[in-house]
Amino acid sequence: MTAFFSVRVVARRDEARDIVSFELAALDGATLPPFTAGSHIDVRLEDGLTRQYSLCSDPQRTHRYQIAVLKEAASRGGSQAMHERVRAGGLLEISAPKNHFELAQGAPHSLLLAGGIGVTPILCMAERLSTLGAAFEMNYCARSRERAAFRERIAKSDFAARVQFHFDDEAPSQRLDIERLLRGAPAGTHLYVCGPKGFMDAVLATARAADWPEARLHYEFFAAAPSAPVDGASFQVKLASSGRVIAVPPQRTVLQALLDAGVEVPVSCEQGICGTCLTKVLEGEPDHRDLFLTPAEQARNDCFTPCCSRARSALLVLDL
Helix, strand or coil: CCCEEEEEEEEEEEEECCEEEEEEEECCCCCCCCCCCCCEEEEECHHHCEEEEECCCCCCCCCCEEEEEECCCCCCCHHHHHHHHCCCCCEEEEECCECCCCCCCCCCCEEEEEEHHHHHHHHHHHHHHHHHCCCEEEEEEECCHHHCCCHHHHHCCCCHHHEEEEECCCCHHHCCCHHHHHHCCCCCCEEEEEECHHHHHHHHHHHHHCCCCHHHEEEEECCCCCCCCCCCCCEEEEECCCCCEEEECCCCCHHHHHHHCCCCCCCCCCCCCCCCCCEEEEECCEECCCCCCCHHHHHHCCEECCCCCEECCCEEEECC
């Protein structure tokens, strides 16, 4: 299970319309666990809510972490709680940093694409690449200037000339042309994208249609699309350690069925985004519905996310 520890909120700032940043520090003033660009932390809120937020501070300065939170109109409780209840001087419970969105070492060129609040890990990557003297370009898309966080920070950075802004409410000529951008990327470029699902789907679909190798596509989803009711036929899961068989009815997730049966599984986002509940599959064919695994990883069918994925076969044997 994920271990949490308490930190103090030492600063809170409005970064853009509906986006607030929080600076977090250890209670005793000590350094916090180290992290690398692209990392996120789990934040545990009231009522047992756990949400993931990317770190957008300098990885070399571990006396504080910085996160930024968009207040979602259709919040499931996390962003609303952060905006309305978390104040400077208060305490939060967080996990040590985790990184499922790492920079590739030694890439000849990096193309960073941020949509809205997806700028948080992308900005950290840009700052790290700049420090390393690596070749990169950053494109930042937002609905409007007032909704684009960290514009002043970027303008004051050493890499400001490498950043292009694109705003939905301004001239069509300045909007992001994904196909043209990818077509003009230098050979061997690694692509990094984070933002709303529609934006990311468009970028990744364009890259795959242009035969970009999967190994050069790096992405992190913040949230899944609004979930439909759990559907699909009933099936069974078998626990390899004991041989116990548990039925999963049409209106329950595998995770819910396991928890109902007293089987402990680490869980966080419950949307197939974070990978916390990722479970090995020893037999059977999963019906992948997550946003965490790559298409190639899904095709191997040797693991799945029980919080949202189901089964195509009548039985899944799980390494539990």
